[in-house]
Structures are given as structure tokens and as C-alpha cells.
Amino acid sequence: MNFRIGNVKLDGNIVLGPMAGVTDLPFRMLCKEQGADLVYTEMVSAKGIQFNNKNTENLLYINEEERPAALQLFGSDPDILSETAKRIEERNFDILDINMGCPVPKVVNNGEGSALMKNPKLIGEIVRKVSSAIKKPVTVKIRKGFSEDNINTIEVAKIAEENGAAAVAVHARTREQYYSGKADWSIIRAVKEAVSIPVIGSGDVFSPEDAKQMIEQTNCDAIMLARGTRGNPWLFAQIKAYLEKGVLIPKPAFQEVKEMILRHAALSVDYKGLYTGIREMRKHVAWYTTGYPGSAKLRNRVNEINSMEDLEQLLEEYQNFIEK
Known part of the structure; x- marks a missing residue:
């Protein structure tokens, strides 16, 4: 199944999500070979780009063979994010994603990553300024909410859409949960019903059967694989074989x-x-x-x-x- 994110046409809907320290260029290349239809970089600090940080430069490199690719930025200042987006637009990526889901304390304590879920107004401003600054599609990756007392995914997804986001990826856990407990796929379905831009479902897809169930239960446009691919880039090929032909490919020897x-x-x-x-x-x-x-x-x-x-x-x- 092919679909579009803004003006970017994807040949399928199985996506490699961003993971710090994991989705570097070598790993993305292997996942691409196994059938990933879109790959995300590790998250890159907008401030790091502004200050010409040497380590940041390595994170920005995208090989022609791995495209289409999404470059993921994190930050919380709308002006810094939009200026950075403009500065890097000519680089070799197809989609610019803004991280609003990272649960790590040093990111959250800076008001970045999933801390943004607590400030929908700021999210709107960020998406509006960044999507106005560049021609490439801008997307966001969000969580179910910051905590169980503050589940605002639908509100945030609508604000992102209204301000120019071309797609939204939803990790179906709160920030409080980190990666524990069970992902609540019903929230992905609720977002899908609330917005008209593509919705990418994320959380607890570790097998071809999980992928099929997520699509059936949420009606999401695409599936984002993350932790399930660590040590298992074959998961892309396995999911595709199952969804397209009903075939379960065994684990490799x-x-x-x-x-x-x-x-x-x-x-x-x-x-x-x-x-x-x-x-x-x-x-x-x-x-x-x-x-x-x-x-x-x-x-x-x-x-x-x-x-x-x-x-x-x-x-x-x-x-x-x-x-x-």
C-alpha cells in the first residue's frame, strides 16, 4: 500500500522509527534493504546544529540509497527550530519530523521531547513556524499524553494538523510509562478518526501478527517499528510477507x-x-x-x-x- 506524506510518495507503509543510539546510517541501510519504506534518523538537537556541533554533523548525514528518509529534530524554541529547518533544508532528507515524544529526563527537563505535550499552544506555534519556513513536509511524533491525568493526543494532533503538519506519528504510551506497560492502541484509532492527515501508529509491534492487529484495530495509515527491530532488521520483510501474502517467514538461521x-x-x-x-x-x-x-x-x-x-x-x- 503506497501513501503520501505531503508531496513525498512512499512505496509502502512500514516505517523505521527514530531511536537515539540505534538508527544511525549503518542500521538504517540494513532496514532499508529489508523493506523499510521510510527511515528516520536519530533525533538531532536544533541547538546543536545552530552551534555547529561536530557530533551533530554526523547525525545529519543521509545516504542517497536510504531515501526516502525523515530527519528528526528536537527542541522547544519555535524560532530556533524554524531557523534550523531553513538552514538544513537543502540536505538529503525528504521529511522533517519534530520530536514531541522523547521521555528521557535530560530532554524533558529542558522542556523538549514529550514535555511539549504539556503545552499544546507551543506545539501549534512550533509546527506553524517550521512548516512556513521550509517547503519539505513537516511531521510530528507525539505520545498519548504526558501522564494518565493529561491525555491530550487528539487535541495535540488536531493542533498540529491545523498548523501545517503533513502527518502525525502516535506512540500509544504516556511519557510516565516510558516503554513499560502496554501501548494503548485505541488512542491511535481515536487520532485517526479525528484528523485527515496520515496517522502513523507506534508501540508494541514486535511481530508480523502485531502489525496486522495494529492496522485492523486502529485503521492507521502506516506502522512505525522501533524496539522490535533492534537485532532484527528482518522484521520489515517478515511483516510485508505476512500482510501481502499471509506468509510467516521463519526467524533466520x-x-x-x-x-x-x-x-x-x-x-x-x-x-x-x-x-x-x-x-x-x-x-x-x-x-x-x-x-x-x-x-x-x-x-x-x-x-x-x-x-x-x-x-x-x-x-x-x-x-x-x-x-x-
Whole structure:
């Protein structure tokens, strides 16, 4: 099923959501290969761009092969966000998303991320100024509300639409919940019924069956995958096969998992250099191998790897162990 966000046509409706420290360029490329129809960058600080922060520059890089891509900004000052949007508009992204859902204390305590859910008027001002400043479509990612006492998703989604948002992604948890408890998909359905722009559903999609249920229960236009893809970029292909053909693709054999880890590592080292690339792979290896026998021991050992050779040897030994 293809659909549009503003003037951007997408070939399908399965989306890789933004995750800090996870959805970097190497991981996005792998998810794209597996069928992601739109990928989001890690969230980027608007102030970081303004101050020419070197780390921020790396986060802004998008490869032609991973497009269409959404670049996600966070901030709370409408002027800084709109000036930043204008400054980066010529870069290689297709959609500009504003983060209004991040629950992390250092972001929230700055009045950014999900703290914005407490100030719908400011959300309207941000969306209006940013969408007026650039020609590319502007979207927002919001939560169910800040807390159970303050569930205002529908109000916020309507304000975003009225002020020029081209789509809204709804993570069906409050900020208080973080990622615990169950996502309340009924709130996605309620937003879908309240606005006419595309609604992207997010929260608790870990399997092809979850994806189908979310679409059936919420009527959302697209599904955003996040934590379910960590160590499992195959989830995109699995969901598509299930939705389009009713086929459940089995989990890949360990040989394929090993090959994916090594490709991921090679991309990471190529993009970030050996020191950072290998160290950042440690958490990914832990995710890729979760659920396998003896994986806790492997996770301890992976923290000692410092080179591609170390990683290859470790995976070889581990494969011999589990295939004995």
C-alpha cells in the first residue's frame, strides 16, 4: 500500500522509527534493504546544529540509497527550530519530523521531547513556524499524553494538523510509562478518526501478527517499528510477507544472523572508524543474539572485542557452540 506524506510518495507503509543510539546510517541501510519504506534518523538537537556541533554533523548525514528518509529534530524554541529547518533544508532528507515524544529526563527537563505535550499552544506555534519556513513536509511524533491525568493526543494532533503538519506519528504510551506497560492502541484509532492527515501508529509491534492487529484495530495509515527491530532488521520483510501474502517467514538461521552482524559491523567501522564503530556494535551483537543458548556469556565477551577479527572469531566460536 503506497501513501503520501505531503508531496513525498512512499512505496509502502512500514516505517523505521527514530531511536537515539540505534538508527544511525549503518542500521538504517540494513532496514532499508529489508523493506523499510521510510527511515528516520536519530533525533538531532536544533541547538546543536545552530552551534555547529561536530557530533551533530554526523547525525545529519543521509545516504542517497536510504531515501526516502525523515530527519528528526528536537527542541522547544519555535524560532530556533524554524531557523534550523531553513538552514538544513537543502540536505538529503525528504521529511522533517519534530520530536514531541522523547521521555528521557535530560530532554524533558529542558522542556523538549514529550514535555511539549504539556503545552499544546507551543506545539501549534512550533509546527506553524517550521512548516512556513521550509517547503519539505513537516511531521510530528507525539505520545498519548504526558501522564494518565493529561491525555491530550487528539487535541495535540488536531493542533498540529491545523498548523501545517503533513502527518502525525502516535506512540500509544504516556511519557510516565516510558516503554513499560502496554501501548494503548485505541488512542491511535481515536487520532485517526479525528484528523485527515496520515496517522502513523507506534508501540508494541514486535511481530508480523502485531502489525496486522495494529492496522485492523486502529485503521492507521502506516506502522512505525522501533524496539522490535533492534537485532532484527528482518522484521520489515517478515511483516510485508505476512500482510501481502499471509506468509510467516521463519526467524533466520544463525549463519544468516552472523553474516548480518558482520555486515552491520563493517558498515559501522566504515562510517565511524574502527574505535567507535566496533564499540557501538557491542550492544547490537547483544540484541542480535538475544534468545540463543549461552547468549549471556557471549554478551560478556563481546564487550572485550576491539577489531573485526575479534568479532569474527567470537561469532565463529559461538556458532560452533550452538550448532554442536
